Amino acid sequence: MRAAVLTEFGAPLTVREVPAPEAGGGEVVVDVLAACVPPYTAEVFSGERNYPLVPPVVPGVGGVGRVVHVGPDATRLRAGDLVWCDSTVRSRDDALAPDITLQGWSSRGDGGARLAEHLHDGSFAESMRVPTENVFPLPAAARSDPARWAALTVHAIPYGGLLAGGLEAGETLLVSGATGNLGSSAVAVALAMGAGRVVAPGRNQAALDLLADRFGPRVRPVRLTGDEAADRAAMSAAAGGPVDMVIDLLPPRAPGSVTRTAAMTVRENGRVVLMGGVGMLGGEDLVLPYRWIMRNSITVRGQWMYPRSANVGIVRLLASGALDLAPERVRSFGLDAVNDAVAYAAAHPGPFDRTVLVPPAG
Structure with missing residues (x-):
C-alpha cells in the first residue's frame, strides 16, 4: 500500500x-x-x-x-x-x-x-x-x-475536557483560546451540550465576529487587551453572572498570564480544566494563587485527550445534528x-x- x-x-x-x-x-x-x-x-x-x-x-x-x-x-x-x-x-x-x-x-x-x-x-x-x-x-x-x-479528530478533544469538568446544561462556560481551532470547537461542542452561554475571549476580532454570527447571543465575545485586570473584568461582565467553568485550550506559544486571567473569572466552587499547551515549549508557565484556589474551593484539573466513552458521545452529538x-x-x-x-x-x-x-x- x-x-x-x-x-x-x-x-x-x-x-x-x-x-x-x-x-x-x-x-x-x-x-x-x-x-x-x-x-x-x-x-x-x-x-x-x-x-x-x-x-x-x-x-x-x-x-x-x-x-x-x-x-x-x-x-x-x-x-x-x-x-x-x-x-x-x-x-x-x-x-x-x-x-x-x-x-x-x-x-x-x-x-x-x-x-x-x-x-x-x-x-x-x-x-x-x-x-x-x-x-x-x-x-x-x-x-x-x-x-x-x-x-471528529478536533471535536472529541474539547468534548473530553467538558466531560471532565462536568459541564451541565444551562451553565456558563468560558473558553480560553476560543478563537483557535480547538477553542472554537469547544464553543460549538459546549452549546451542543446545552451550555446556557459561552464567554469567548480572544484577540482576533474577525474570529470573534464569526463565533457571534454563527451562534448568536448565547456566545459572548470579548476582545482581549493584554491587561490582566481589565481583561478579567471584561470577561466577567460579558458572562452576565457567575462563570461556572473555564476550559483552557491555548497553544504552547501563549503566555501563562492569559490562562490565569481566564481561570480567575470562575465563581466560588467553580471548575477549571486545562487542556492546552501553555509552557510546554519553555517560557512562562501557569501560576495560580494558592490562597484564591483554597479560599474559593476551586477545582483545577488537567485533561489529556478524552476517555474512550467520549467517542460514543461525540458521535451522537454529530448524528443528532446538535453539533452541526x-x-x-x-x-x-x-x-x-x-x-x-x-x-x-x-x-x-x-x-x-x-x-x-x-x-x-x-
Missing part, C-alpha cells in the same frame, strides 16, 4: 509503498477514507513541538475509514463498516492508570513509548491497523462526506499532495477550518 512517511524531522513527507498492515489479536485493519491534518502539523514534523515520534513513521492522528478485517474478539464490527478510528491508545494491563500513546502522533512516558513501538503508524496512509476498542461505528449520514466527519458540521470549511487533499495539505493547514488555523487528507483520492 501507499503511505506518507516522515523519514526525519524537518524533511518533507515522502509518499511511497510500504507493507500493508496485518491485524493481530484484538486489532482491526481499516482502509482510511479521511484523516484530519491539524493546523500545528508542520510544527510536529519540523521537530519544534518535540513530540516523541520515532522516524521513519507514517504519521496521522485518527481518521474515518472502512473496516477491512476484524479479529475474533470483535462481535459486532463487520468488514465494510464505516468507522471512526480514535488515536488514543491505552495499555490493557492497568485499568487505573494505563499508559497512553496517540497512534502515529505522540505518547506519554516510557510505557507510552513502548505502545508506540507496537502501534507505530497512523492514518496518513491507504490503510491502518487499529486496536479493536478504538474503532467506533459511524451513522449512515457520514457515508456521503467522510472528509467532513474527520473533524455543515458550516465548517473543509479542504481535501489526496495522498500525493500531503505536503501541500500540511502547508495549507498551517495557513488556515482559524475557527472551523478543516484540512483533510483523503488517501483514496490520491
Whole structure:
C-alpha cells in the first residue's frame, strides 16, 4: 500500500509503498477514507513541538475509514463498516492508570513509548491497523462526506475536557483560546451540550465576529487587551453572572498570564480544566494563587485527550445534528499532495477550518 512517511524531522513527507498492515489479536485493519491534518502539523514534523515520534513513521492522528478485517474478539464490527478510528491508545494491563500513546502522533512516558513501538503508524496512509476498542461505528449520514466527519479528530478533544469538568446544561462556560481551532470547537461542542452561554475571549476580532454570527447571543465575545485586570473584568461582565467553568485550550506559544486571567473569572466552587499547551515549549508557565484556589474551593484539573466513552458521545452529538458540521470549511487533499495539505493547514488555523487528507483520492 501507499503511505506518507516522515523519514526525519524537518524533511518533507515522502509518499511511497510500504507493507500493508496485518491485524493481530484484538486489532482491526481499516482502509482510511479521511484523516484530519491539524493546523500545528508542520510544527510536529519540523521537530519544534518535540513530540516523541520515532522516524521513519507514517504519521496521522485518527481518521474515518472502512473496516477491512476484524479479529475474533470483535462481535459486532463487520468488514465494510464505516468507522471512526480514535488515536488514543491505552495499555490493557492497568485499568487505573494505563499508559497512553496517540497512534502515529505522540505518547506519554516510557510505557507510552513502548505502545508506540507496537502501534507505530497512523492514518496518513491507504490503510491502518487499529486496536479493536478504538474503532467506533459511524451513522449512515457520514457515508456521503467522510472528509467532513474527520473533524471528529478536533471535536472529541474539547468534548473530553467538558466531560471532565462536568459541564451541565444551562451553565456558563468560558473558553480560553476560543478563537483557535480547538477553542472554537469547544464553543460549538459546549452549546451542543446545552451550555446556557459561552464567554469567548480572544484577540482576533474577525474570529470573534464569526463565533457571534454563527451562534448568536448565547456566545459572548470579548476582545482581549493584554491587561490582566481589565481583561478579567471584561470577561466577567460579558458572562452576565457567575462563570461556572473555564476550559483552557491555548497553544504552547501563549503566555501563562492569559490562562490565569481566564481561570480567575470562575465563581466560588467553580471548575477549571486545562487542556492546552501553555509552557510546554519553555517560557512562562501557569501560576495560580494558592490562597484564591483554597479560599474559593476551586477545582483545577488537567485533561489529556478524552476517555474512550467520549467517542460514543461525540458521535451522537454529530448524528443528532446538535453539533452541526455543515458550516465548517473543509479542504481535501489526496495522498500525493500531503505536503501541500500540511502547508495549507498551517495557513488556515482559524475557527472551523478543516484540512483533510483523503488517501483514496490520491
